[in-house]
Amino acid sequence: MAVAARTLLSFEGTGKTFGAVRALEGVSLSFHAGECLGLIGHNGAGKSTLMQVLAGTLAADQGALLIDGHDLRAHYSVRLAREHGIRCVFQELSLCPNLSVAENTRLMCPGLAGWGWRAKARRAIGEQLEAIFPGHGIHPDDIVADLPIGQRQMVEIARAFVCAGERLALVILDEPTSSLDARVAAQLLRFVRRFVEGGGSIVLISHILGEMLATCDRIAVMRDGQVVQVRAAAAFTHESLVECMGHAAKAAEEQRTFVSRRHGAPVVDARPKRQADGQCVRAFAGEIVGLAGLAGHGQSQLLLQVLRERVRGGQGVALVAGDRQTDGVFPLWSIAENISVGSLAQLRRHGLIAAEAEHALAAQWQTRMGIRTPSMAAPILSLSGGNQQKALFARALASAHELILMDDPMRGVDVGTKRDVYAIIAAEAAKGRTFIWYTTELEELQYCDHVYVFRDGQAVLDLPRGELTEERILRGSFQEHSA
Secondary structure: OOOOEEEEEEEEEEEEOOOEEEEEEEEEEEEEOEEEEEOOOOOOOOOOHHHHHHHHOOOOOOOEEEEEEEEHHHOHHHHHHHOOOOOEEOOOOOOOOOOOOOHHHHOOOOOOOOHHHHHHHHHHHHHHHHOOOOOOOOOOOOOOHHHHHHHHHHHHHHHOOOOOOOOOOOEEEEEOOOOOOHHHHHHHHHHHEEEEEOOEEEEEEEEEEEEEEEHEEEEEEEOOOOOEEEEEHOOOOOHHHHHHOOOOOOOOOOOOOOOOOOOOOOOOOEEEOOOOOOOOOEEEOOOOEEEOOOOOOOOHHHHHHHHHHHHHOOOOOOOEOOOOOHHHHHOOEHHHHHHHHHHHHHEEEEEEEOOHHHHHHHHHHHHHHOOOEEEOOOOOHOOOOHHHHHHHHHHHHHHHHHHHEEEEOOOOHHHHHHHHHHHHHHHHHOOOEEEEEEEOHHHHHOOEEEEEEEEEEEEEEEEHHHHHOOHHHHHHHHHHOOO
C-alpha cells in the first residue's frame, strides 16, 4: 500500500443540519495525497453528506475546511473545489441521458472547448475508459440513455479522471462498483491503486467490505453523523468493521436451510428471447432463484420479460428496481406514498384509500426495513440512496403479490441492512412467496435455491444450490459451457 504523503485538506468540527435532522456533527478528518481513504457506515450515517460538503454541492453549517492552512468553509463552492483538483462521482448518476458520452464529457471539462472540441472530447473519454476499463465496449458517440446502467456508471467514473489542463488531486467515488459486475469492479479497483501510487488521492465509499479492506490505506467509520473510528485498513477485519458500524448483523454463515422446492407446476417458466436452445428459467413456489453472470448479458431483460408477461396475463408481480432514480422512486411523492403505491387494493375502503391504513403500513415497514427518517411524510428524495432502496424493498414486500422480481437491488445498501433484507426474503420465501433475483455480487447467490448463469442473452448454466461454486459461475460467464 502507498505511504500517505502531505495533507491535501482537513475537516475540523464540521457540522450540517437539515431542519431537525443533524446529518453531520463535529466531524474531523484529514485527506492525504498518495492514499486511498475508505469511508464506511450504515445508510444515513452521513457519508454522502460529508462528501457533498467536500465536493462543494452542500455548505457546512459549522467547523472548518482547511486547505493549505486556510479555512475556506465560508466561501467554499463547486468551483473552488474544482480549482483545488477535487472531483466527485456521486452514488446517483448525473449524466445527461439525451447527450452522447463525448458531449457529457465536454459539459464537465471546460478545457475541451473551442474548435474541434468534439474530437478532443471523444479522444479524452475514450483514452480514460480504456485506461480504467479495458475492453469496455463503449463508443464516445453512444447516447447515454441507450447504455445499460453499468456502462453509464463506467462513463461517469471515467469522466471524473479526464484532465484537460486542469488540476486533479482527489476523486471521491461514492459506491462506484454498485452497478458493476465482479470483473469490471476489479478493473476499477486496480486503477484506484495505480492512481494513488502515482500520488493521487481517492475517497472510496463502498458497502462491499472486501473491496474496502483490499483497496484502502485507511478506513474511517461513520455512525450517526460522526466519525467514530479511523484506522489503517490492515488493522480492520470484516467482523471489526461491522462492529464499528454498530449493526448487530448476523454472520453470513447463518443462512437458511435449503430444501428442494422443485415440484408441481412452476410459478415462472420463461425462455429468454435470445435463447438458442430449449433452456428456460423456472421458479417454483417458495423458491429464491438467482440470475448470475456478467452485467448486461440479459438478466435484466429476462426480469422485464417476466414482468410484462405477468401484467398482460393479469397476474400479480412486484419489481425491486436497481436503477431507482429511473425505474424505482416517484420523486415528487412522500416516503409513505412510495411504499403504499404497491398496495393500493389492500388500502381501499369504500372506494377510497384509507389514510390511517396507509400510515400504518408505512410505519410497519419503516420499522421492519429500518428506514432512517424523522417522518415518513417527508419527500422520498430526502432519504439517502440506501434508504431509498429500502423503501423500494418495502413497497414490493408489503404488496400481496406472490412473485417478486429483484434487479440487482442492493445498490448502496449497507452490510447490516443487506443481511436483514436477506432474512426477510428467506422468511417470505418460507411462506410460499417466489423471488427471482439478479445480482452482480457472488456472495448473494449463496442465498438462492437455484441459479441460472447468463451469457450473451442466454441462460447457459442451470445450477441447483448444491452444485453452485464461484468457479462454475465464472467459467460459464466467460466461455462456452461443455457438459
